[in-house]
Amino acid sequence: MSNNVKTTCPYCGVGCGILAGLDETGKVSIKADPDHPANFGRLCSKGAALADSLSMEGRLLYPEIEGTPHSWDNVLDYVADKFRDVIEKHGPDALGFYVSGQLLTEDYYVANKLMKGFIGSANIDTNSRLCMSSAVAAYKRAFGSDSVPCAYEDLERAKLVILTGSNTAWCHPVLYQRVVKAKKENPDLMVVVIDPRKTPSCDIADLHLAIKPGADHRLFNGLLVHLHDAQESNPLFVNHHTEGLDAALACAREQAASIEQVAASCALAADDVRRFYKLFARTERVVTVFSQGINQWSYGTDNANSIINCHLLTGRIGRPGMGPFSLTGQPNAMGGREVGGLANQLAAHMDINSAADRDRVQRFWRAPNMVQGEGLKAVDMFRAVADGKIRALWIMATNPAVSLPDNAQVREALKKCEFVVVSDCVRKTDTTQFANVLLPARTWGERDGAVTNSERRISRQRAFIPAPGQARADWWIISAVAKRLGFAEAFAYQEPVDIFNEHAALSGFENNGQRDFDISALAGLTDAEYEHFQPRQWPLTAEQPDGVTRMFSDGRFFTESGRAQFIAVAASQPVNPPDAEYPLQLNSGRVRDHWHTLTRTGKSARLSAHIYEPFVELNSEYAKKNYISEGELLCVRSRWGSAVVRARLREDLAPGSVFMPIHWNDQFASDARVDALVNPETDPVSGQPEFKHTPVQIETYAANWYGFVLSRRRLEMQQLDYWACSKGKNLWRYEIAGKGMPEDWAGCARRLLCQTAEKVEWIEFFDKGQSRYRAARIEDGRLESCIFIGPEVTLPDREWLSKLFASDSLDDKERGSLLTGRPASAEEDSGRIVCSCFGVGIKTIEKGIREQGLQSVEAIGEALRAGTNCGSCVPEIKAILFSSINQQQK
Ligand SMILES: Nc1nc2c(c(=O)[nH]1)N[C@H]1C(S)=C(S)[C@@H](COP(=O)(O)OP(=O)(O)OC[C@H]3O[C@@H](n4cnc5c(=O)[nH]c(N)nc54)[C@H](O)[C@@H]3O)O[C@H]1N2
Ligand SMILES: Nc1nc2c(c(=O)[nH]1)N[C@H]1C(S)=C(S)[C@@H](COP(=O)(O)OP(=O)(O)OC[C@H]3O[C@@H](n4cnc5c(=O)[nH]c(N)nc54)[C@H](O)[C@@H]3O)O[C@H]1N2
């Protein structure tokens, strides 16, 4: 069996190193790699819980045609025949590939080669379009190349770290922990967080700018003017290494006559803006970290360029501790950029619109059908599917029926599409239900290849468990289809290393320092070298075989003139502003312990405990005015669709804003997809959708009863008006609600809990007067499931009830507590889980503060262990501490 296999976490773009193992009993062990330069021995809650995500539950194990398993040979022939047929009848552009930043570099490379060089279409786009295409476009406009200039160590070497549009504490937790540590060691390190919401990342902020959504470019335009007028620029750098300042400045000046004007347009206090500008002006070592709050706007590229402009004006790029740093979201978003994964890119950072570049790639690939220009970007690609222009679609490692904006239109397109192929590792997703063909992919732990993280560092993912059923690597599947389309020679790869070597060779092919992406030092790796590959940052060339920490240290850029470009950024606002009918602005994003559409983190009880139900956050005052109370169900509606989710009130959210998480979908809730609501506007430069803004209205969902079910087996809840499901320890948990009052509660409960006809032991309690119903199903003395129903949202706490599922038999006291809805003793109720690593609940923490006098995060950690492993919950523990102490003082 394998032990301590060095691999990389498959979740976020931090790209943490992991030591993974599998013992004789089949138990997986996951440890942080102490030597990996991304994490140096740290992991966040998601990485630490990776073993949970590897359960075989719900895996797609065999290739299927129209729901029936077939042999690989049959299915591959079938797919190739269909594709060939579509190409012959309608041309190569009638085919579309929609791929993912969660593919490995080798998979990604092969998919692109097949589409752009051999099928002869550029209709291959990726979910990275939704993720960082605005950052790519902005870097290209400014530097002439898509080069992320910074390295993680810059965050530690900086004196000012600005986090804008990034909830780093939850979305790049290990990087955030590195900043926390750096700040502890060096209290001079200042942190500014720019986010309309007060996020956990604000925990370490010296200044939080709760900016008006979508106004970042105004703030940074104002900064550009301020830096210039206050003579805080770097004329030497500007004169020698840049172009276009005057135009950019003139444009910025139109929007920023004074700090007061900027402050007003950003809904900030002028003093806060002044403080921020002064900090930026007076601190040489500044890193500006940006992510989706910048990118996901219909002018996300402009947002990003307004940031880059300020770094160019001050020459703060290419040196330690400074630079405009876009964090990549997915584990291999950066690898996808290297292979030209977007429809408007070509492999190895070459330009799809340049005849010379196309010719170069064609010669290198010996490609018979080289593409002639850009293809359709994600949102447009699905529109073309709806219009019948794309007739066959192959989706790999992404779940577009959940994650693309205007879901209804996307689902309509998938339904209409003649031929949909989906490669996934999970059998039942919102997208697989539209597939004609399902191809079982290997997933993390089973697959081998390369990934590149946010700081351009290439690492290996290595297999340490055998692949189940008939699952195959994505590169193998794509190559097998390519062979059947008549391209056997060009896709004769035996191992991932063959592909990696070709990719590396292409990066150096006729490069001569002309292109930023050059890893030619890695071309021709032997099997052993590939196997023992050590993480390194590109470029990796003969001159710099160990890689390069940061780009542009020589002030030379990849534009024609060799100078970086200032970009004039005009004032913009969303195409669909809020109005009387849809007065609220919907923002969307991530929660700490879940990953995207839940296909993997949804399997982990540990990760599901932190936030187990979809929700909408809204301002408490607004809620009060509209008679909305905490925990009730709300219907959120936009012009594009609606969702039903739980209300969470927050004092620190602007009255006009609401926020929903992106994770829940039809496998986990009745009606909670945020992208059912989100408008399909995109940035005209990058094609990235405007996920951070949609006008919505909110109304109460008229539930007559609320309840929950805990069950060892997963149950069908489709018949209920509202349900949301999450994994618990030894059980599945369902929050439920309904509009109509059933005549017969007992019958209704039995139908839900006993979906089989067998006779079961059943205990129940019904208080008709109070409309309260409780029942439990017991099997061989063991609790199998239970249901609690009441007229209000407040119901018994689920945590202590869940613990009854741990034992193999219920005693009388426990049976009694099931019927009374109260724990047999107060000790058993630990409340909602705050620390996922050690399963510490909020009530336990509050009790510790109250009774043990724990007065600091450290003291809580020592006494209860909470917050001492990955540290992701420290901001929450601080908040609990703060409010508990406040209450004690009252
Ligand atoms: N836990 C977890 N981590 C993840 C992921 C996950 O699913 N779960 N996914 C990964 C992926 S693919 C990605 S792309 C990254 C995303 O990482 P982030 O970009 O950090 O995550 P988001 O939550 O999408 O959005 C970040 C913040 O932008 C803010 N925001 C919204 N509008 C504006 C605005 O106009 N201006 C500013 N300044 N801020 C705004 C939101 O309030 C939110 O707090 O996370 C990665 N890491
Ligand atoms: N409203 C709103 N919407 C958003 C965002 C937002 O902030 N707001 N963010 C956007 C962003 S940044 C992103 S990145 C997307 C993410 O959205 P998606 O890419 O749709 O989400 P995932 O759940 O990561 O989908 C990955 C799929 O690949 C499967 N899979 C896992 N491993 C493998 C493998 O090795 N091979 C294959 N073939 N399949 C595999 C998983 O089971 C899963 O079905 O969502 C976007 N949508």
Ligand code: SF4
């Ligand atoms: S920060 Fe967490 S999710 Fe991201 S790579 Fe590291 S362990 Fe994985």
Ligand SMILES: [Mo]
């Ligand atoms: Mo992303």
